[in-house]
Amino acid sequence: MRRRRRLTRAGVVALAAALVAVTGCSAEAPPPPPPLARLVGAPAPLDPTAVYLEQRIAAMTLEQKVAALIMVHVPGTDPARIRSVIDAHGLAGVILMGDNIPGPAARVAALTGELSSEPGLPVLTAIDQEGGIVRRLQEDRFAASWELRAAPPAAAEQAFAGRSALVADAGVLINFGIVADVTPDRSSFIHVRTLGETPAAAAERVAAAVRGEQGSVLSTLKHFPGHGASPDDSHVSIPRSSLTVEEWRATHAVPFRAGIEAGAPLVMTGHLLFDRVSPLPASLSPTWITILREQLGFEGVIVTDDMLMLQRSGVADYRDPVRNAVRALAAGNDLLLYVLPADPSTVGVDLADMIRALAAAVEDGRIDEASVNASLERVLGMRRAASGEIGPYVDCGPKCRGALARPHVAEGTAGG
Template identity: 75%
Template sequence: MRRRGPTRLGRAAALALAAVIVVTGCTAEPPPPEPQPGRLVGAPAPLDVTEVYLQQRIAAMTLREKLAALVMVHVPGTDAARIRSVLDRYGFGGVIIMGDNVGGPARTVAGLTGALSSEAGLPVLTAIDQEGGIVRRLREDDAAAARELRGLPASAAEQAFRTRAALVAEAGVLINFGIVADVTPDSSSFIRSRTLGESPSAAAERVAAAVRGELGTVLSTLKHFPGHGASPDDSHISIPRSSIGMRAWRATHAVPFRAGIEAGAPLVMMGHLQFDRISPLPASLSPTWVTILRQQLGFDGVIVTDDLLMLQRSGLPEYENPLRNAIRALAAGNDIVLFVLPADPGSVGVDLTGLLDALERAVGDGRLVEARIDASLHRVLSLRRAASGLVEPYVDCGPKCWGESPRSLALADVPPTG
């Protein structure tokens, strides 16, 4: 068995102890450190093997492979072989499970999702819209949803989303696009029936509780940043617009998102919402909103767009080209671009080969910067690698990965690795 070095927690504890000794001015010689199980005498500190994997993996990828890994698609139907053929052919990093992919209960869906990844060490990111209530792909989800949860304590939202997360996990799905962090006082608003609270503070309590409920079971996603409730319109067929300014936004629509981020949500979905006084672009194409999310709300996880084909359905000429939309979304700082392909891609769709060709050209002419693509790729591959449960480097880097040294191995009469 390969010997491992101390855990990160163990190293952190040692550093904390050293800091206390310095601050208190203690001059007595400290006692010798306790032996650490699995650590050989004279061994160097081990590397972060996951980070080694990510660096090695990214370095081995072509530009086209990098770009494809930042694309999530929907492929219609329940034929796992057909869906996987699309993922493998293009190298896409994710797939969203929609209603037409659900051929039965969660255990049936698990048969489909379990057949989609060609590499155990880097599974495809599977996602689903499982809010409960009127938005649920897994029909057996009978846990309380937004309409009911708005009138119940936050603890009810935590329990409901814990139950919901277990069902999503049973279906073999990694990500739930299920926590609506929008808030609106307008009863006529398109998003109203799906919100979790009557006010920013009430929504924030339930959003944070929902994240806690899903934690450790599925990857939670907050949507639709920066706040669908700022406009009553439907972003599936239009670009909802708002005239509120930054101060008003911070006091209202930002509050539930901040709470969900602080609770540990690893993904945020960027909506096609335009706040005219803050950015002239829909948030999904706006570097301004990505900067606000990263710097003001402190979000360091994965940002995924809402379905980019929704922009085309708005009918606005500036968004009629799906290739340009994808380029602008990645250039803005989104980590994953989402395309929910219909059964007939000729209706409102995108040519997938043309998409990757266009993204490659955009890097070549400077509209996309490869270093920024690599940063997104690092975040996305981190999720995929964690989902695998594996910890080996992509290419074995020998004793230094495990905190071993040739001398210590010789003393222990253990043959060197690598």
């Protein structure tokens, strides 16, 4: 089986351009067709990525569709074990935590290079590399958030350019690394990780961080709609705020808007309850997803924060992981994130059962299939762009994964 190709800086630039085409983000308009084509009414040339996605999604079962919208953590540094979990369920990808890091970036790259079974559709790899107290790659000596708050925005751009180059050297595609939260409250859980104590200051540095990461990795803004609105820790509670949407728009929205306008392709929703906006945490709230899409104009991939945090909050309404998953996908998130332990059953998670339950929710209308297909376009489009391939979609059956019995689709040019 061929190794996944490392994503180069040029590859990330190409990937970002492809995502613009897939998601419909604003970009420079394509050149007009030549006069002769206009004269005879020739159809516009087909976008090979759009055709690939349309055909691939049409060939997927409901279970394959919802599974392709799940990202997990698999403990350890054995790439074969991590890949076996991905392949067994057809998952979108993995997040690397501290226990997945075997050493320097070069050694991490050796691991990530073995995680994809299909070169034409590599798995998504992600990491939390904020710098400072949240860093998985210990080589990261670039300025931390508390240093960047006191420095000009150019320093944030420089720090995140270096940081993202390190992440790219590790063969990781996505950095869950740009904290767009804002608070002046030094007792707040999130304060030490923020890039500014005022909306304007945070916005300047968030946008600079996105610019710094461009060309190396795919940036993620977190934790929407703003962890700084409450001092509490969402890892063990459901932080609550009584801000109105108008008050939010003038404060906590500002850094997110700046990061989106700077080109961030992912936003992470937090388990944060703004009770005057929605009765649900943002990660489960159609209201907040609509605000993100329609008011902030975000057209990229929306990923949840670790879904297990909802269970750890102790709130009875969020005790059931399957119910949480159905709500999160129904709300409009594109990608559900699970930082699973070695034995997922200890936290009540069985991936096969969860995937079946999500598919059943699509069948009975609790989750809109058109929304699932739109999420697939965004997530599979990101994976397809990372491959650098533009060949046609070909269903070559189980042989594409050798001994694995699970039906599988792959590129005709990939060789299986």
